[in-house]
Amino acid sequence: MSDTLSKIEKRTAYILILPAVFLVFSIILFPIFANVWISFKEVGLKDIRIPEPRAKKIVKSIKDNLDQLKIIYKLRNSSLILEIRDVKFQDKLPKNIKPINLDERCRVKSNKIYCEFGNWEAKYRENFQILLQSSDDKPINKEKLKTIKPKLTGKSDNILLNTNFTLKNFKKVFFQNEFFDLLTTTFYYTFFGTIGSIIFGILTAQLVNQKFFGRTFMRSVLLFPYVGPVVALAYTWELLLDPYSGTLNNLLMNFQVIQEPLNLLGQKYLTINFFGFDIKLRLALTTVIIFEIWRYFPLAFLFILARLQAVPKELYEAAEVDGAGPLQKFINITLPQITAVISILFMIRFIWNFNKFEDIFLLTGGASGTRTLPINVYEQGFTISDIGMGSAVSIVIVALLLIFMFVYFKLIGKRADEN
């Protein structure tokens, strides 16, 4: 009895879960594996279009003969690379019309023309003509003829499905692509963005954890950058930071903080004289990191605030009795209470910042020393139109990601063991 019950339970569970699992599998897991496949192939953006046989229909009248018409089909293979096999053609004719002197590749059957064109090599073109004769002396309706579209079918190889593999892409990724540069930029962006957002998260959480007028309003406002659409925010910042018409530069120049406008998003290095030392600052990268901190510190803020609000008040009261000042309270009570949440945040944000694409893409497009690995995926795949290379860079990202996750779950597991 209970055996059948648990069987029913299992079956129900699978029915309930399967649709979701199927969808997630096909849209998330399948592409990750597909990346591996594509990364070992030489595929360009234009190769992924399946070759299609196409026909453009032109209807022409014949001088002094209203009973006859000529149709010209401009036939072509849409692909510049692949051939199409067994091209079949089909077009409909109005009832009172018969073709004359029909091409030997074609035949007529109940008002339809069927043709078999055989194989078309890449770039194939042909002007194919049919002469039509009205069978009942009425003039042929040209407009009606134009509206009927021919149908073409054919078989072709899919470049993605053949088994020609190459290591070229990975060689290019590691040796030609200034890979080291990409990696360091990505790490700078990820690391400082993560640390910055956590620091600001701690500060703001500490702030909002106190009582003051307008506190709930403040809490909403602090989350605005995180919930706002990235496109709107990135373009607003771009306008704000513009060297000529931007508000920030004009304000700084107005108050004589700087003499020359700074191209915050378009300049790779800024040399700062610091006590006699020239320091080369990666200007655009720093700006992008600041935007990232601005946009993502609210997440850290939320997590840390939730944790702070769960800290028992007695701890602080007891510390006060013992004569601890605000600084001691922060270091000895608050910090230990939030280290766990900070380490989780660090890992989550690290992984997410590592993969961040939109923010940099919208602000700089990856120029001026802000090219990270995700930006490179897009550039390889869609700017240079090399799908294989784009996939290879994706694979590198996935590999690094798996390492991070391994470390993360190891650490989480360790923490769970300790508690």
Add this chain to the structure above:
Amino acid sequence: MKTKSLIYYLLISSIFLFSLVSIWKILVTLQGVELKNFNFAIIITLGIAISLLNLIIGEKLNYLIKSSLFALIFTFVDGYIVQVMPIWYNIGIFAILIFFSLKINKYNQKYLASEHSSQIVVFDFLTLFGIVLFSFVILFPFYMMLITSFKTQAALLINPLDFSINFNQDFKELFKSYFVIFDTYNFGRYILISTFVSVGTVIVTLIFAIPAAYAVARLNFFGKNFLSTSILIIYMFPAIVLVIPLYTVFSQLGLRNSVGGLLIVYTATTLPVAIYMLQGYFRSIPKELEEAAIMDKLNWFGIIIKIILPLSIPAISSVALYVFMIAWNEFLFSLMFLDNPNSFTLSRAIQYLSGDAETPRQYLMAGSVVVTIPVLLIFVYFEKYLVSGLTAGSVKG
């Protein structure tokens, strides 16, 4: 009174005052008033003087009289002696000084003599400073976005610092950028598409997620633990590594440039977190209710519809709002999949607009306002629900 506390108090309070006054000066400059200097030395000196006077006077004067006195002195020096400023600037300065004086009122000689007083002073002012500074830094870009959308190209070029809006002009003139993006750039259509995609994503996600979450929360089956961990791992995976294979497959299947294709992808990417959030909530519902239902011969469909759903309205709302927000804000996939202006979402349309260097910036900002306002309104109104979504998921990236 300790010297260290005194020095901390004087310095920190005057720096705080300086930053308040400076922010006010920035805002005033943006209204077209010519101001070239923050007058750091003068403001700091005045601030130290006022803070010192506050200690000396202590409670000999009523705090309201004391505050008004400080405010008057400061406003007079700053607004008439250092530079002559319009009256409304001075009113602002006066208000800031009243606020400041009330804040420093609690510090007296006895207070500064107490233990940890130097630390407390620093913490107090850092808090105030933080509130003001963070509000300013966060709200300023939003403020700029809104103002720019009401300006004209010429006005923006002549004086980029002029944020003042002329309300005397014709309604049509004032909202010109908005009329243009709706009439010329078809934003009405994009709003519809964005709404359709986002609402569609919410509905489809819930249809898939609710049964799955119920199974994970309540039923025993082989591979359950594996599935739970997989959910966690899957939502760590970034969109950028999915883009190329999805692009190729969608191209070949003819799903690019279709709203349906976008809907599938959005649903799949939000499903893991939706399941994760819902199953957590379903677990908290007492099992006895379902056992009674099984007695009444309800099947799982009946249980979900009649028992689980009515009890989970808060959790379902927060998932729905959260998913709506992700879909509405999503950019990467809409960039990849849509290149026909007939099927653009709002985000993609704005990005497309900006691609043309000739597009006036105020149109771009008007578009940005249009895409931002719905999310911010939803967020402010339903904050309670959304915050729980944000903390549970944190998957937006």
